[in-house]
Every structure is written in C-alpha cells, then in structure tokens.
Amino acid sequence: MVSSVKPYKKQHYADLKNDCIRNKTLFEDPEFPATNASLYYNKPPPGRVKWKRPGEISKKPHLFVEGISSHDLNQGVVGNCWFVAACSCLALKPKLWQKVIPDWKEQEWDDKHPENYAGIFHFQFWIFGEWIDVVVDDRLPTINEELIYCHSKDPNEFWSALLEKAYAKLSGCYQSLEGGNTGDAVVDFSGAVSEAISLEEGQFYKDQGKQDKLFDDLLKVYDRGGIISCSIRAQPHEIELKMINGLVKGHAYSVTAVKRVRLGHGLLAYFKNETIPLIRMRNPWGKIEWKGAWSDSSEEWAKVGDTERHKLGITVEDDGEFWMSFTDWCKFFTDADVCRVINTSLISVHKTWNEYVHFGSWSKNADPLLNRCGGCANHKRTFLQNPQYLFDVTKETDEVLISLQQRDMKIHRPQGHGENLTIGFGIFKVELNRKYRLHDILTQKCVNTSTYINARTVFMRISLTQGRYVIFPTTFQPFTLGDFMLRVFTDVESGCRELTVDKPQVKCWSSIIGYPQAVTHVYVHSAEGLQNQDRTGGADPYVIISCEGKSVKSTIHKDTLNPEFATSGVFYRKKLSKPITVQVWNSNAVKDEFMGQVVLSGSVNDPTEPQRLQLTDQGRQMPGTIGLRIVTSVQLTAI
Numbered sequence: 001m002v003s004s005v006k007p008y009k010k011q012h013y014a015d016l017k018n019d020c021i022r023n024k025t026l027f028e029d030p031e032f033p034a035t036n037a038s039l040y041y042n043k044p045p046p047g048r049v050k051w052k053r054p055g056e057i058s059k060k061p062h063l064f065v066e067g068i069s070s071h072d073l074n075q076g077v078v079g080n081c082w083f084v085a086a087c088s089c090l091a092l093k094p095k096l097w098q099k100v101i102p103d104w105k106e107q108e109w110d111d112k113h114p115e116n117y118a119g120i121f122h123f124q125f126w127i128f129g130e131w132i133d134v135v136v137d138d139r140l141p142t143i144n145e146e147l148i149y150c151h152s153k154d155p156n157e158f159w160s161a162l163l164e165k166a167y168a169k170l171s172g173c174y175q176s177l178e179g180g181n182t183g184d185a186v187v188d189f190s191g192a193v194s195e196a197i198s199l200e201e202g203q204f205y206k207d208q209g210k211q212d213k214l215f216d217d218l219l220k221v222y223d224r225g226g227i228i229s230c231s232i233r234a235q236p237h238e239i240e241l242k243m244i245n246g247l248v249k250g251h252a253y254s255v256t257a258v259k260r261v262r263l264g265h266g267l268l269a270y271f272k273n274e275t276i277p278l279i280r281m282r283n284p285w286g287k288i289e290w291k292g293a294w295s296d297s298s299e300e301w302a303k304v305g306d307t308e309r310h311k312l313g314i315t316v317e318d319d320g321e322f323w324m325s326f327t328d329w330c331k332f333f334t335d336a337d338v339c340r341v342i343n344t345s346l347i348s349v350h351k352t353w354n355e356y357v358h359f360g361s362w363s364k365n366a367d368p369l370l371n372r373c374g375g376c377a378n379h380k381r382t383f384l385q386n387p388q389y390l391f392d393v394t395k396e397t398d399e400v401l402i403s404l405q406q407r408d409m410k411i412h413r414p415q416g417h418g419e420n421l422t423i424g425f426g427i428f429k430v431e432l433n434r435k436y437r438l439h440d441i442l443t444q445k446c447v448n449t450s451t452y453i454n455a456r457t458v459f460m461r462i463s464l465t466q467g468r469y470v471i472f473p474t475t476f477q478p479f480t481l482g483d484f485m486l487r488v489f490t491d492v493e494s495g496c497r498e499l500t501v502d503k504p505q506v507k508c509w510s511s512i513i514g515y516p517q518a519v520t521h522v523y524v525h526s527a528e529g530l531q532n533q534d535r536t537g538g539a540d541p542y543v544i545i546s547c548e549g550k551s552v553k554s555t556i557h558k559d560t561l562n563p564e565f566a567t568s569g570v571f572y573r574k575k576l577s578k579p580i581t582v583q584v585w586n587s588n589a590v591k592d593e594f595m596g597q598v599v600l601s602g603s604v605n606d607p608t609e610p611q612r613l614q615l616t617d618q619g620r621q622m623p624g625t626i627g628l629r630i631v632t633s634v635q636l637t638a639i
C-alpha cells in the first residue's frame with residue numbers, strides 16, 4: 001500500500017502557509033472558494049449564508065478545547081450523520097486522528113504568536129489506496145452567526161468543522177455529503193477494511209450462538225483499534241424518525257465501546273465472574289438516547305458494582321451516549337459497518353496479515369480476449385472476460401479477507417452521475433497449476449459469490465481449504481465501465497497476482513523446443529474401493545496427475561479407502577502422442593506405496609463426460625476405481 005502523501009490539486013500546505021505569513025495575508029482557497037458552488041448544486045441551505053473565519057465566530061478559537069473527544073461533535077443542517085458518526089469514532093483513536101489531522105500542534109492557534117496564523121489548515125485522507133493531503137482555508141459557512149454544518153459542542157473548538165470542509169472539498173461541495181455511509185468515511189480516515197453486516201438478515205437476535213460469535217468478533221475488532229457504527233433501516237418517509245424506545249431510524253450511530261461488564265458487588269463479583277455483553281453508542285445529535293434496559297438511569301445498573309460503573313464512566317445526562325445489552329442491539333439495529341484496521345506489521349503481538357493490493361478497470365474492447373467488462377456470472381457468454389486475480393491457500397485452511405472498492409462517486413453528484421456502480425465478485429477454485437486466464441468453466445468450482453450491491457465497497461470474510469483460487473471482480477451488468485481496487489488478505493503468503501496472459505507465449509526458441517499443440521484439463525473427483533494399506537484397514541491416499549514431465553499433486557486424505565480428491569490440473573501439450581497418467585499413492589512415513597494408475601490418451605476425440613476407470617499396474621488390475629473427467633482442445637484459449 002502506498003504510504004507517501006500526495007497533495008490534492010497540487011496544493012502544498014507548507015509553501016502556501018509560508019507565502020501567506022510572508023505577505024501578511026490570510027489564505028483564500030481558489031480550489032474551494034467561499035461561494036455557493038462550494039455549498040450546493042441544487043439544494044441551497046435554509047437561510048442566507050455568510051462565510052466567516054473562526055476569529056469572527058469565537059473570541060478564542062482553537063482546533064481542540066481540552067483535547068479531542070467523541071462528545072465534541074454535533075450534526076449540522078445537512079443530512080450527514082454518517083460523517084459525524086465516523087468523526088466520533090475517529091476521536092476515540094489517537095493513532096488515527098493524528099494521521100488525519102497531521103501536525104496538529106503546529107496547526108493549532110498560537111495566542112503568543114498571532115502573526116503566524118495564516119487561515120490555512122490541512123487534513124489527510126486515504127483515498128482509493130493512497131494518502132491525500134487536502135488544504136482548506138478557514139472560512140466556514142454560517143447562518144444567523146452559527147455554523148450550519150458539523151460543529152463542536154464548544155463554540156471555541158473548530159477541528160470538526162474544518163475537517164468536514166476538507167472532506168466536502170474532496171466531494172465537490174457540502175451538499176455532496178448528504179446521504180453517505182459511515183464505513184466509507186472511516187475507510188477514508190484510516191485505510192481500514194470495511195465489512196457491512198446485516199443484523200436483520202442474519203437474524204442474530206434469534207440465534208444465541210451466532211450472537212455470541214458476533215460479539216466476540218466485534219470485541220476483538222474494537223480492542224485492536226477497529227471502528228464500528230450502526231443504524232436502523234428506514235423507509236424514505238421514516239428518515240431520522242424517533243422511535244418510542246428513543247432510537248432514531250435512518251440515522252448513523254458510532255459505537256464507542258464494546259465490553260463484557262462484570263455483574264455483582266465487592267469480592268463476590270470477582271469470584272463469581274459473571275458478565276454480560278454490553279455495547280455503547282453515541283447519537284451524532286448529541287442528545288436523544290435509548291430508553292430501554294441499560295440506558296443511563298435504568299434499574300439494571302444496580303446489578304453492577306460501584307468500581308465497575310466508575311470504570312465504565314456511567315453518566316446520567318442526555319449527551320447522546322448510552323449503553324445497550326448486545327441482545328437488544330442485535331434486535332433493534334438492522335445494519336452495522338465494521339471497519340478493521342488491518343495489521344500487516346512483521347513484528348506484532350496481535351495477528352498479522354499478508355496483504356496484496358491491485359488496481360484495475362472494467363474496460364471495453366471489441367475483442368473478447370481483451371474485453372474486461374463481462375458482468376456477473378448471470379452473463380455466461382461474457383463473465384470470463386472480466387479481470388482475473390489468482391492466489392494460493394497453502395495452509396490446510398486459511399481465513400481470507402477480500403475487499404473490492406470502486407472509486408468514490410460523490411464528486412460527480414452535481415453532474416447527476418453520483419450513483420455507485422453495482423459491483424461484486426466470485427471466487428473459483430481452479431487447477432493447482434493454472435497460470436493463464438480461465439476461458440471456460442468445466443469442473444472449476446465457484447466456492448462463493450459476494451453480494452452484488454451499489455455500495456462503494458463489497459467485502460467478504462471466508463475460510464478456504466488448501467488450493468489455488470481465482471477472484472473475478474465484476475459489475476452486475478456487462479459493458480459497464482469503471483475503476484476498482486482489490487485488496488486480498490491472508491494469514492500466510494498467497495502470491496496474489498493478476499492473470500493477464502491467455503496462453504503460452506511464442507518465443508524465439510519455440511521453433512526449436514516446440515510450442516503447445518493442445519490444452520488438456522484433467523479433473524479427478526474421487527477414488528473408491530482402494531486396497532487396505534495398514535493394520536486398521538485404511539489408507540492415506542493422494543493422487544498425482546502427470547503430463548510431459550509436469551504434474552500436480554493433491555493433499556493427503558487420512559484414513560480412507562474412498563477419498564474425494566477434487567483435484568485438477570491443466571496441461572499445455574507439445575507432444576500429443578504422450579499419454580497423461582493419474583496415479584494413486586498411499587502416504588507412508590517410511591516410503592510411499594503405489595496403489596494403481598490410469599493412463600489417458602488425452603485425445604480431442606475422447607469422451608468429455610465424467611467417467612469411472614479401473615486402477616491398474618503395468619496392465620494388471622488393482623483394487624479400486626477412480627472417477628475423473630478429461631477435456632482436450634487444440635484451441636489454447638478454449639479452457
């Protein structure tokens with residue numbers, strides 16, 4: 001991942017500030033002027049707007065007043081609770097906000113040296129795989145002497161208003177921030193990987209096992225610096241509708257704590273070690289809270305000792321922050337955005353990940369071999385024309401995180417083109433030795449398909465068995481153009497790379513050593529009735545598929561005479577007269593034992609449907625049969 005910081009619009013903060021100080025002027029940003037165009041494109045604010053500098057709004061302006069806190073923020077008149085919720089989460093993570101607000105001490109107002117104030121600030125965002133430094137002037141929009149967008153509770157504090165202005169500049173104008181996704185903003189603040197979880201569709205409230213697993217996962221995410229937000233799905237007429245229980249529909253909440261809270265009083269509480277999973281949230285409005293169990297003044301808190309309550313910082317005031325039981329949270333909230341700050345450090349006490357980042361495009365070409373916008377798997381004729389990314393799982397099983405992100409479209413809203421593309425991806429298990437693009441799906445298995453949605457990011461967390469896989473990032477409809485970023489995280493090295501070549505390339509020495517005349521795909525499904533190889537009446541078989549000196553080998557299947565290999569190989573053959581062999585061996589600590597083989601001609605005229613063949617050894621029949629499928633073509637881009 002790119003770690004250097006790129007100046008947005010080629011505006012260099014230090015140079016611009018020094019120029020202003022030298023000329024004794026306050027900065028006015030020509031790239032985001034104090035005009036209506038920076039405010040809106042078709043929906044003006046409710047009143048006459050005046051742009052004012054912090055010194056005209058407050059007598060003692062500061063970036064931070066008594067530090068930075070998730071309680072600092074209040075939402076403005078624009079429907080950007082999602083952004084305010086993300087800022088509340090950011091305020092809880094010093095390592096993150098100090099990256100987003102760089103050199104914050106240098107940027108702070110200096111009462112002793114007012115001549116060094118130049119009316120210029122800068123903020124950094126992680127945009128489509130790189131850190132961008134965004135410069136803004138300090139002119140902020142007001143109506144009736146009050147800030148109309150995101151602002152702090154303390155009228156002397158301006159970090160949130162200036163941060164929002166920088167984000168609005170990236171998006172084209174303030175109105176473009178209306179209606180967004182908290183997870184997207186958190187990713188822009190951190191470079192995290194965002195996972196959208198539907199609590200409603202997952203029915204976590206009804207399944208205690210799933211609920212416990214989700215809580216453990218969220219606890220781990222939060223403790224490792226991740227950021228979580230949540231909301232309640234709403235119909236268009238229900239946006240920001242207050243419910244009887246105090247929660248608000250269509251409104252983003254930031255999660256400010258995930259805890260197992262100890263119940264009981266005194267020493268008895270420690271000996272019993274009885275806990276309850278609780279979650280704390282904050283309403284970006286800075287008021288209106290949950291009224292149910294574990295709310296600020298509910299009777300449930302009597303079950304918790306004074307020491308534990310003090311550690312949790314329980315306050316009885318309408319400040320927008322409140323606790324809920326995790327069960328109620330799963331019941332009343334419908335959606336959550338879980339942003340994992342992925343640890344790729346080589347030295348760490350926590351789990352680390354191997355990361356690959358690829359940038360690509362869905363581009364159109366009349367030549368099917370060059371077209372890269374084939375649409376989802378519903379479009380069988382063009383699906384395999386999409387970009388393809390190969391990776392290996394070398395462990396017996398490995399957890400894999402896959403994130404597909406498209407470019408942010410908010411900046412195109414003024415032109416009426418601000419809608420996200422509907423995107424997703426499929427994962428196929430392919431031949432163990434595949435290194436060219438896939439052109440036909442024969443026995444390759446689709447192990448999973450993501451949701452297809454018009455969100456900026458689509459995420460999947462999946463456990464995969466040992467083998468080779470190909471990811472197909474796609475738009476839903478074919479011939480839809482756009483850019484994407486694919487991020488793949490595995491526990492161990494995966495060698496993730498894009499497949500760009502369709503077949504073996506012709507080289508200057510090909511006329512001497514030969515060039516493939518055909519391509520053959522061999523899939524071995526299973527074996528049945530193998531010969532006993534040990535005292536317990538079992539065997540530890542594996543299969544080897546060989547052709548012209550090259551081979552693929554399956555994993556070992558323990559203690560079975562009827563293994564399901566599900567192993568395949570693809571071979572580009574120069575000498576069609578040479579057969580293909582499929583051998584079964586028994587794994588043994590001293591020496592592996594041969595259990596039989598089948599010899600295949602691999603002719604284009606051979607049957608292509610699945611077949612079951614008798615194992616032999618030099619013409620002698622051996623116990624057991626093997627089920628396989630073989631397909632050969634003289635067109636090298638057919639498989």
